[in-house]
Amino acid sequence: MAGKPDNAKMYILTGVCGSGKTTVQRRLAELLDPKLCQCHDLDDIGLPDKVDDQWISGQTEAWLQVASRNATSGCSTLLSGVLCPGIAESCRSFSAAPPLRYCVFTTEDAALTRRLNQRYASQEQRDECRRVTSMSPDVLVRTMLARQSEFLGWFRESNCDWVECDTSSAPLSDTVQFVRHWMGI
Numbered sequence: 001m002a003g004k005p006d007n008a009k010m011y012i013l014t015g016v017c018g019s020g021k022t023t024v025q026r027r028l029a030e031l032l033d034p035k036l037c038q039c040h041d042l043d044d045i046g047l048p049d050k051v052d053d054q055w056i057s058g059q060t061e062a063w064l065q066v067a068s069r070n071a072t073s074g075c076s077t078l079l080s081g082v083l084c085p086g087i088a089e090s091c092r093s094f095s096a097a098p099p100l101r102y103c104v105f106t107t108e109d110a111a112l113t114r115r116l117n118q119r120y121a122s123q124e125q126r127d128e129c130r131r132v133t134s135m136s137p138d139v140l141v142r143t144m145l146a147r148q149s150e151f152l153g154w155f156r157e158s159n160c161d162w163v164e165c166d167t168s169s170a171p172l173s174d175t176v177q178f179v180r181h182w183m184g185i
Contacts, residue, residue, distance in 0.1 A: 007076075008071035008074055008075060008076045008077075008098045009076045009077075009099050009100070009101055009183075010063075010064070010067040010071075010076065010077045010078075010079065010088075010098050010099065010100045010101070011037075011076060011078040011101050011102075011183055012079050012080075012081070012083055012088070012100060012101070012103070013078065013080040013081075013105060013179065014080070014082060014083045014084075014102055014103070014104055014105065015082070015104055015105030015106060015107075015148075015167075016082065016112070016147050016148045016151055017116065017140065017144050018112045018115040018119065018144060019105035019106060019107050019112065019148075020105050020115075020167040020172075020175060021041075021080040021082075021105050023172060024080070024105075024167075024175050024179055025039055025040075025041055025078060025080035026039075027172060027176050028078060028176060028180070032185065034075075036075060036076065037075065037076040037077070037078055037185065038066070038070050038075055038076070038078070039077075039078045039080075040063065040066070040077065040078070040079050040080075041079070041080050042056070042059050042060070042063065042079060042080065042083065043059070043081065048132075049131055050131075050132070050134050051132055051133065056081075056082070056083070056087060057087060057091065059081070060083060060087050060088050060091055061091040063077070063079050064088060064091050064094060064096075064097040065093050065097075067097050067098055068093060068096045068097050070098075071097070071098040076098070076183075078183070084151065084154050084155075085102070085155055085158035086154075086158070088100055089160075099161070100161065101161045101162070101183075102155065102160055102161065102162035102163070103162070103163055103165050103179055103182055104152060104155050104162055104163070104165065105165050105166075105167050106148060106152060106164055106167070107148075107166065107168045108168040108169075111168045111169065112144060112148065116137065116140065116141045117137070117141065119137075120137035125137075152164070163182055165178055165179065
């Protein structure tokens with residue numbers, strides 16, 4: 001049985017690359033009733049050769065439309081991806097979308113460095129990093145370390161509904177439990 005349309009929300013798990021968004025989103029997709037909450041990743045349909053602001057805005061617009069359709073049957077939408085405050089709010093479908101709530105994933109520098117180095121350990125993965133970000137993995141790591149505090153600052157200066165979740169040393173199960181509690185499920 002689906003929820004009530006007035007209760008549907010759009011939950012966004014966000015943070016820099018390597019903060020744990022996709023890992024948590026995938027686990028929640030396994031645990032949550034899809035009639036109550038649909039779980040997706042911003043880049044579910046694949047990534048272009050270079051991810052840029054225009055691509056992110058287009059994907060956000062598409063996911064706002066999905067969230068609006070889901071909400072008509074009382075189904076919430078959970079989306080993981082690198083989304084800053086203001087991106088969704090500037091989309092034409094924002095006013096018709098269910099209320100947005102952000103969970104900003106942060107992690108200590110050492111943990112973020114370790115995760116990204118593991119992600120790009122093989123030559124194939126390093127090539128994919130260059131294709132999508134136009135950066136080598138080493139440059140991406142340095143960029144994400146620098147961007148993390150800037151990213152959090154954007155949320156602190158915004159008026160959006162958000163909470164911070166430090167994923168540095170928490171086991172996946174604890175982070176999933178935190179997010180479920182934050183979502184009220």
